[in-house]
Amino acid sequence: MWTKGSDILKVGDKYDLVADGKKQILVINNSTFDDEGEYSAEVDAKKTTAKLIVTGTRLKFLTPLKDQTVKEGNTAHFEIELSHENLPVTWYRNETVLHPSRTVLISTDEKKHVLEIREVTLDDTCEIKAEVTELSTKGCLIVIGKSQIQ
Template sequence: MSYLLEIEMNFTDPLKDVSVPEKKQAKFECSITKDVPKVMWFKGSDIITSGNKYEIIDDGKKHILIINNCEFDDEGEYTIEVLGKTSTAKLIVEGMRLKFISELKDLIVKEGKIARFELELSHENVSVVWYKNEIKLHPSRTVITHFEGVRHVLEMKEVTLDDTCEIKAEAKGITTKAKLLVIGNFFLHIPFLIIFYDVTWSLNKNAKTLIMNES
């Protein structure tokens, strides 16, 4: 009489924590005691499926999860589930966790004056690219950019009404935006009536009205 002993499912080499630089590939590996028809991978409680982001490799008793182009959002716990048993490990993404300490603020500037935008980053020596209505700005006589440490400045000199726009600053994939409104003093002439739009009043959509007597 012969007896076949079924091999109990277990992890011979469980998952281990993985640490990778930002934008690099991470790999989780484990080995189990028996061949199985299917395994399940999870990030937290979310099921992982193969695609551009994830590659799932089943090689006999060895199982691999590859995470491509790792970002900080990919950090967390990853789990493999096999026949009701699980193994879990953490992914840590290393890199510069750049953020804005202070972001751009909307500006209202009189025609002919200087519009000055400032921001502050969490790290020094980071390049900032400036945009006007999504078009990259280049230094010129009227466009000046400079920085000192974590503080970056854009100055637009002698602004005109046509410079009313959206300003964007981009640093390593993170952005901040603000609006620039250029205004001046406008006179609307109507017979026997002059309406003077002051800078502050015009922003509130109000007007000062002066009734003129007929001469």
């Protein structure tokens, strides 16, 4: 029987349990930082424990997205900064992937990633999301109409 802490591990998408002669093998599929901890195997009242440390990129947003209020016809500027360099970021407008175009500019400079939406219209009011691996940050784009400008 394999356990992580007090949880009994079962075969499934996450874990494979392999018996190879006298060896009992635990396979952890698609490991993440959440998998760190102490794992134990118990057979015939004998128990052994090992600690798993997952290495890799502990990615985080140093600067998350901020809401932007922009006057109609101007440029909205969204910027994030990551803890690691040269990682691909996907930008979304209301869950639809954004691609560079005449009015959408996407740039990267090491840890800094920038999205510019030029010549915004009232229809551009939306939620903006930046996603990298399994992390994301969100901000709102609010466009103020010309009639609302004082």
